[in-house]
Amino acid sequence: MKKIYIKEEYCIGCRLCEIYCQVKHSKSKKIIKAFKTELDMVPMVTVEEIGHHSFAVQCRHCPDAPCVDACISGAMSKNEKSGVVTCDDQKCVGCWSCIMVCPYGVIKRKLGEKKIASKCDLCQDELEPVCVKNCPNEALVLAEEEEKDES
């Protein structure tokens, strides 16, 4: 089973992951439009940075996901087969319980017409999440679980 690993030693804080994520999840899929007109958009991956130290973090799709437990509307769910945690925009009521319990702080508010939670969906329709694919430095890596044990 493949997982995304964060390699903070390679991250240079270029924020390309944020940009690709935001464009990918925009309506227009166009970079200028996504950033200049779709103003409720937020990237679902976040780069944290202090000086020369930085890393990108997105939803960890936890085994016992606290956001799923805390969700009062049943919008947040973990797919039993794929393990991917997603938020159903139709069901979300914007109570922010998920934000309250996510220890990684990776769920954001999307403040559009309807206020809803926004989080990484692992780009399920892509071969590889766009943040991983477009990282110039392999600071986000998609790898088999075993590889981690070797490193």
Added chain:
Amino acid sequence: MKADYLIIGNSAAGLSAAESIRLLDSHGSILVLTEENFKNYSKPLITYYLAGKVNLDQMYYRSPAFYAQKNIMLCTDTCIVGMNTEKKEVISAQGRKFSYNKLLIASGGIPVLPPIPVSGGGLLKDEMKKIEGIYTLTTLEDARRLKKYIEKNHIRKAVVLGAGLIGLKAAEACLELGLTIHLIELSDRILAATFDHKASKIMEARIEQKQGRIYTSNTIKQIKASQGTVEKLILADGKQIDTNLLIAAVGVRPHTAFIDAGTIETERGIIVDKHMQTTAEHVYAAGDVASSTDILKKRAENIAIWPLAVMQGRVAGMNMAGKRQEYGGGFFMNAVEIMGIPSISMGLSGPQESKDAEVLTQEDGSSSIYRKVVIEKNRIVGLIMLGHIERAGIYAGLIKNRIDIGNIKENIIREDFGLIQLPADYKKHLVVGEGIEV
């Protein structure tokens, strides 16, 4: 009827238990009982329904197909009124008996009704059914009846007794329906149990900005009704409010009326051990009805919130299905957006704060942004965030894992506080630890 696993309660705790049992035991019979006549719904959404933001189809917490998919039996309209732990059975109001191998009590809470006299008769709790216009708001049926009443009678004004979280959510829903709102609160401020003074002030200002009236340090001394409908309220300080609608939201208490008090002990709810087992063998309890470990107060406490009901239900279910699993305890937390102000409060903040706690705050006088972190012995024990609530969960993680934040105190209240400022070990655990599955 007999079931391997019998569950009283068809909500957060009960369904979470049923799901976890099914994961471990694919054959055992699971029977869920509820006194209500809905397949299931999300209780916290009833005020959203009242306000018209969510319709009945969106109220489902688990889809109607859930029961068939998981092979879980459900009996609605089945109110349990008694039990016998020796015979391992419970009995419904209709006289039906259900026996079990393992029983979970997940019956939640019932609203508290203060002993207010009603003109021409007894106390509120006895008169409520006879008089129109007085409601509690803890079930979907309550919300449906209330919505109908407001629409049918063109109600323009709502009085809410109790300015806690449920009271405020009820008031907000009424406001959205175009009613004027009046809030009556015994304490000297609204949300006194979960907010500190500053946070309460910000919310009070917002309510007043919406033309809402707030009466603090006050309560209802008498309710006057005429022709079977509520008409006037007389407050403790002598003020009078004319109204045809009163919503009583002073709190809920564990729903334990039917339990076998000889074998099942209670104190602030049904007492459970680490495995969510009650003092009676084969009987478990979880959710709003249970009293379980509060890791901050360091004692058993009834913490009536959704996330803990789900978590406790899961632990109870696992143990019922034979997998020993311990519940690690929890602490109070709540997230809610009221009248456009998102807020999160957790742990020992506000009234619970100890005298020698260290308090860090950040506020923006011009807006409704306010943040406060309460620290005891270098560990975060409480948090309030208003306006800007992003990344609140990082603090919840620090509280839950009792992380020493002595070296990062100056960063803790910063607006850009994130994982990167966390103590090295904890950060390592979060960031370079578990990868994510694809």
